[in-house]
Amino acid sequence: MTPIHEPLSExxxxxxxxxxxxxxSPFVIRGGGTRSLHAAPEGADVLSARGLSGIVAxxxxxxxxxxxxxxxxxVVEAALAEKRQMLAFEPPDLRGVLGSSGIPTIGGVFxxxxxxxxxxxxxxxxxxxxxxxxxxxxxxxVKAGGRVMKNVTGLDLVKLLAGSHGALAFITEVTFRLLxxxxxxxxxxxxxxxxxxxxxxxxxxxxxxxxxxGAAHLPESVRGRFAGGALPEGAATALRLEGLSASVEVxxxxxxxxxxxxxxxxxxxxxxxxxxxxxxxxxxxxxxxxARPLWRVSVAPTAGQQLVAALRLETGVDAFYxxxxxxxxxxxxxxxxxxxxxxxxxxxxxxxxxxxxxRPEVLAAGEAFQxxxxxxxxxxxxxxxxxxxxxxxxxxxxx
Amino acid sequence: xxxxxxxxPRPAVLSRRREIVTDxxxxxxxxxxxxxxxxxxxxxxxxFVSYRRLPLAVALPETTQQVAAVLKYCHRYGVPVVPRGAxxxxxxxxxxxxxxxxxxxxxxxxxxxxxxxNRTATVxxxxxxxxxxxAVSADGYFYAPDPSSQLACTIGGNIGMNSGGAHCLKYGxxxxxxxxxxxxxxxxxxxxxxxxxLDAGGLDLLGVVCxxxxxLGIVTEATVRLIAKPEGARPVLFGFDxxxxxxxCVADVIGAGIIPVAxxxxxxxxxxxxxxxxxxxxxxxxxxxxxxxxxxxEAEMDAMLASIIAIARSHGVKVVKxxxxxxxxxLIWKGRKSAFGATGRIADYICMDGTVPLGQLPAVxxxxxxxxxxxxxxxxxxxxxxxxxxxxxxxxxxxxxEDAAKAEAAGNDILKLCVDVGGCxxxxxxxxxxxxxxxxxxxxxxDLAQQMAVRAAFDPQWLLNPSKVFPLEGRPAA
Numbered sequence: 001m002t003p004i005h006e007p008l009s010e011x012x013x014x015x016x017x018x019x020x021x022x023x024x025s026p027f028v029i030r031g032g033g034t035r036s037l038h039a040a041p042e043g044a045d046v047l048s049a050r051g052l053s054g055i056v057a058x059x060x061x062x063x064x065x066x067x068x069x070x071x072x073x074x075v076v077e078a079a080l081a082e083k084r085q086m087l088a089f090e091p092p093d094l095r096g097v098l099g100s101s102g103i104p105t106i107g108g109v110f111x112x113x114x115x116x117x118x119x120x121x122x123x124x125x126x127x128x129x130x131x132x133x134x135x136x137x138x139x140x141x142v143k144a145g146g147r148v149m150k151n152v153t154g155l156d157l158v159k160l161l162a163g164s165h166g167a168l169a170f171i172t173e174v175t176f177r178l179l180x181x182x183x184x185x186x187x188x189x190x191x192x193x194x195x196x197x198x199x200x201x202x203x204x205x206x207x208x209x210x211x212x213x214g215a216a217h218l219p220e221s222v223r224g225r226f227a228g229g230a231l232p233e234g235a236a237t238a239l240r241l242e243g244l245s246a247s248v249e250v251x252x253x254x255x256x257x258x259x260x261x262x263x264x265x266x267x268x269x270x271x272x273x274x275x276x277x278x279x280x281x282x283x284x285x286x287x288x289x290x291a292r293p294l295w296r297v298s299v300a301p302t303a304g305q306q307l308v309a310a311l312r313l314e315t316g317v318d319a320f321y322x323x324x325x326x327x328x329x330x331x332x333x334x335x336x337x338x339x340x341x342x343x344x345x346x347x348x349x350x351x352x353x354x355x356x357x358x359r360p361e362v363l364a365a366g367e368a369f370q371x372x373x374x375x376x377x378x379x380x381x382x383x384x385x386x387x388x389x390x391x392x393x394x395x396x397x398x399x
Numbered sequence: 400x401x402x403x404x405x406x407x408p409r410p411a412v413l414s415r416r417r418e419i420v421t422d423x424x425x426x427x428x429x430x431x432x433x434x435x436x437x438x439x440x441x442x443x444x445x446x447f448v449s450y451r452r453l454p455l456a457v458a459l460p461e462t463t464q465q466v467a468a469v470l471k472y473c474h475r476y477g478v479p480v481v482p483r484g485a486x487x488x489x490x491x492x493x494x495x496x497x498x499x500x501x502x503x504x505x506x507x508x509x510x511x512x513x514x515x516x517n518r519t520a521t522v523x524x525x526x527x528x529x530x531x532x533x534a535v536s537a538d539g540y541f542y543a544p545d546p547s548s549q550l551a552c553t554i555g556g557n558i559g560m561n562s563g564g565a566h567c568l569k570y571g572x573x574x575x576x577x578x579x580x581x582x583x584x585x586x587x588x589x590x591x592x593x594x595x596x597l598d599a600g601g602l603d604l605l606g607v608v609c610x611x612x613x614x615l616g617i618v619t620e621a622t623v624r625l626i627a628k629p630e631g632a633r634p635v636l637f638g639f640d641x642x643x644x645x646x647x648c649v650a651d652v653i654g655a656g657i658i659p660v661a662x663x664x665x666x667x668x669x670x671x672x673x674x675x676x677x678x679x680x681x682x683x684x685x686x687x688x689x690x691x692x693x694x695x696x697e698a699e700m701d702a703m704l705a706s707i708i709a710i711a712r713s714h715g716v717k718v719v720k721x722x723x724x725x726x727x728x729x730l731i732w733k734g735r736k737s738a739f740g741a742t743g744r745i746a747d748y749i750c751m752d753g754t755v756p757l758g759q760l761p762a763v764x765x766x767x768x769x770x771x772x773x774x775x776x777x778x779x780x781x782x783x784x785x786x787x788x789x790x791x792x793x794x795x796x797x798x799x800x801e802d803a804a805k806a807e808a809a810g811n812d813i814l815k816l817c818v819d820v821g822g823c824x825x826x827x828x829x830x831x832x833x834x835x836x837x838x839x840x841x842x843x844x845x846d847l848a849q850q851m852a853v854r855a856a857f858d859p860q861w862l863l864n865p866s867k868v869f870p871l872e873g874r875p876a877a
């Protein structure tokens with residue numbers, strides 16, 4: 001049984017790390033344990049943020065919140081909902097696809113830079129993160145950033161910590177910006193497009209002055225597994241509009257007229273829209289209770305369907321697209337598939353793929369995260385050492 | 400007025416000046432190295448004109464490979480390097496020093512690719528901010544960050560300082576609109592960070608390079624986000640009898656869940672200065688002015704403006720003036736965007752850049768007035784109110800050393816006040832040399848040590864822009 005440390009205060013966490021530094025005993029940092037598949041090497045204790053829980057400050061008029069890292073995401077979202085505010089970047093709940101029973105935490109969300117459909121236009125988790133406190137590998141408590149929207153005072157360590165997957169430091173507290181919940185949302189749905197046609201339709205939608213806040217393409221192979229099978233026949237290309245009702249109405253008409261040139265157009269109401277985009281966010285069709293490898297691929301928007309088309313010449317592929325086609329949720333029949341996928345990502349102009357789910361021995365082989373170019377990897381190693389000189393914090397992201 | 404210190408020039412570098420110039424001439428094509436003392440004068444300062452230093456030489460490379468060659472050379476011989484875009488820094492970020500080679504990116508000013516399907520532009524670092532929007536405007540796109548100096552400032556400089564602008568309330572600052580860079584490290588290694596994908600794998604090095612003030616490497620190319628232009632945009636002027644009422648109105652607009660694309664604030668001195676210069680039609684009988692811009696379809700703008708006007712009325716707004724034409728809208732913005740230039744015509748000034756939580760705006764405005772009065776100086780306030788980014792312009796006479804010292808002291812007091820109410824020293828201008836010695840007011844020694852350790856991971860010898868950002872003492876090697 002791996003020992004789990006759950007410090008109840010930032011000071012206690014700092015002391016734990018100071019002691020571990022003396023004996024160079026490594027830790028695996030964990031938030032709520034939803035992604036524990038990623039981080040469970042032998043011989044390392046777990047340093048968990050779950051004991052650091054609670055909202056520290058919520059100022060709706062300034063649209064900012066400060067919360068301890070282990071605060072459950074649902075606690076944060078419930079408090080925001082009361083004031084009709086939200087996290088702009090729609091953090092996904094991946095427990096379904098990961099088959100895990102952990103509780104997503106706000107610190108974990110930022111440590112994974114976990115961002116959903118609205119990331120396309122509202123930025124990722126890292127763009128909403130204003131400040132944080134953390135314990136570095138020397139056992140020092142450090143603050144970075146602040147609680148104001150604009151801040152260029154010194155190096156932006158906030159961005160480095162966002163998405164660092166526990167490789168640099170133990171995050172204890174986060175301060176982030178909020179957005180008002182839109183008055184309403186609708187989805188314009190175009191049916192029957194193949195992947196390439198959908199890419200063209202989404203690019204056209206994004207070129208219009210209608211402020212699309214989500215652009216996804218659900219090929220026929222997965223379409224039936226969304227919205228309880230209620231979407232029209234054929235592949236579904238979904239475009240979301242949000243805002244004031246009067247404005248959404250005007251924009252919906254304009255967008256529907258433009259999309260009619262691509263295929264049959266339908267409109268989904270606010271309720272179906274909410275369900276559909278939550279399922280897209282969480283990659284719901286792949287929450288199938290299996291450990292079949294599941295990839296999350298990020299490439300240029302127009303390259304997503306090119307990548308899938310290229311892979312299909314080699315193997316069976318099941319995929320759907322978010323972020324105007326730039327985020328591909330992907331399952332393949334190939335074995336081994338990692339080298340194949342990474343080769344084709346390079347061929348379509350670069351990007352990265354993360355293996356979210358696989359058998360433990362595959363994850364342990366270090367294939368989960370995209371390898372970096374040599375010079376960049378060396379630089380990342382030096383940056384890690386500047387936070388954690390003894391390499392106490394073990395993370396698969398750093399290989 | 401020379402209180403802010405620079406690092407002592409390295410004697411080993413100064414004594415080799417002639418050899419260094421000869422070597423650099425060999426590394427660069429003809430016409431790409433400035434080294435005659437008189438020709439170096441235009442590079443001795445930036446828009447923080449109170450301080451100036453002549454550099455050893457100025458390299459104006461034409462390619463990334465030439466930037467790499469010069470950096471590799473400087474790294475090998477321990478020569479400090481100061482990167483320079485257009486030299487518009489308000490914090491002294493581009494001011495050189497006697498033993499430094501300036502690397503200016505002005506010759507690398509080509510737009511390399513515009514990709515509408517992916518909504519990106521890839522440009523060389525010396526391209527001006529406005530040139531990007533100009534290049535894509537006819538096709539219905541723009542590049543969102545819009546610093547007041549956008550006509551002159553370069554995208555490379557914007558990345559160095561993580562520049563903002565009036566419209567970043569809705570669209571974010573440079574870091575939120577930057578997808579990738581080509582970066583030359585101090586040892587001449589060329590790396591690519593990010594690209595056209597929305598996010599990159601590994602650590603977010605791009606996020607720390609942006610705003611790194613030219614201390615982590617030299618950006619030679621950038622891939623930025625293009626955004627489809629809104630259907631329409633409409634600025635509206637609101638005049639108030641007091642700065643406090645205007646400040647409270649801003650906080651209530653944001654608190655009500657309305658996010659206009661911009662909320663700009665001007666107090667009476669700023670209104671008078673800008674109106675005299677730009678004839679923008681600003682009301683002259685008010686103490687404070689807000690320019691609120693909304694955008695979208697006519698229906699959306701009408702709905703948002705109705706809500707904003709109702710809130711303004713609840714704060715006793717005295718004048719509401721909607722722009723009736725594109726010309727009027729342009730005039731309203733011309734007045735605001737010329738604020739710094741117009742102020743420079745009537746007095747010398749230093750411009751502060753502290754950011755405060757919105758709820759603190761009225762208190763900080765009062766505090767600013769008290770501080771400036773204490774020093775017997777005048778202040779004009781013109782700033783981005785929607786995100787709490789204050790720009791008090793402290794007016795003084797640069798020919799009077801005592802006056803200049805007072806202005807600097809008043810500025811420092813104002814910035815400390817911003818930090819003390821939960822804000823920060825600089826929202827968009829950067830630390831440079833100007834705010835370097837105030838960093839300890841915002842950060843603990845441990846906080847600063849962590850930042851410096853990251854900086855040293857990129858540049859262990861502290862050769863890149865070395866006199867800037869971090870206090871001169873207590874700097875670690877890698």
